[in-house]
Amino acid sequence: MAKDLDWANLPFGYMETTKSFVANYKNGAWDEGTLTSNHSITISECAGVLQYAQTCFEGLKAYTTADGKIVTFRPDLNADRMKDSCERLEMPVFPKDRWIKAVIDTIKANIEWVPPFGSGATLYIRPYMFGSSAVIGVKPADEYQFRILVTPVGPYFKGGVKPITVRLSDLDRAAPHGTGDIKAGLNYAMSLYNIVDAHKKGFAENMYTDPATHTYIEETGGANILFVTKDGKLVTPKSNSILPSITRRSLVQVARDYLHMEVEERQVNKNELKDFVEVGLCGTAAVISPIGCIDDHGTKINVPSGMDEIGPVLKKLRETLTGIQMGEIKAPEGWVYEIK
């Protein structure tokens, strides 16, 4: 039985729930891990995460489907992506089968926190890992902690999907040949100044260009980008400093296989922005968030789909993916993991 919360009005924020998962890596091996009701962590003042930001994370959701099942979406891809993040940050990989089982066990231990179908709310799942032992010379820590916390979050759009205004950013999110393609905490630390500044100036997000030449569109601080051309093609930027969004990869497959659209994954020059008829951001939190206006240093690029509602192509894409997630449309094999 779900908790009696005001699901529709929950913010996107943290709330302590029943259990978190914790595993420790020591002397070259992971322990078996356990569920804990201790939601605080005590570590050395000199821990690798505190001194040299040795940490990475993932984000996925559990939710209740139309027929009352509790499920999660493609956790295997989150496990794979966290492996890539760990390898790049010299952290020990938590084995994939155990990773997925730990996510499922953590959802099961917090089942009453999974919002009911139709509430628009979801249970957000945050797996993360950090260097827990002391380091003072610059090197990887010897010990690590892998944790999974869950927290219920409200609908991303309260009162309907609304287009946002973004600005083209002068600052970079990632370095060329850097860490833009992994989910490292350090990428977010770098983006905070710029997002606070964007919000102060009335923009919802920063749209970043490629860090080497500032010519091609990459992504925003926390979401990949989708474009729709006049002739109905879906275009999404290709670059090795973009974080490989699972939502974007799923939407590309949905566009091809369910909506029979042509999809181009390629470099997108910023001069092309004015030619697209629909633009949107995609990620786990919002699925697709439409963009109505892009500000290029004071010049407004008004997207033809406008500021009132999501355009028809992105709307159809969004509804198809959420329909698949919610069990209303048949999912491709292996996308939806049933918990209960």
Ligand SMILES: *Cc1c(COP(=O)(O)O)cnc(C)c1O
């Ligand atoms: C997590 C993240 C995304 C979205 O990825 P999903 O797997 O779709 O949630 C996009 N960009 C960045 C920089 C991210 O960190």
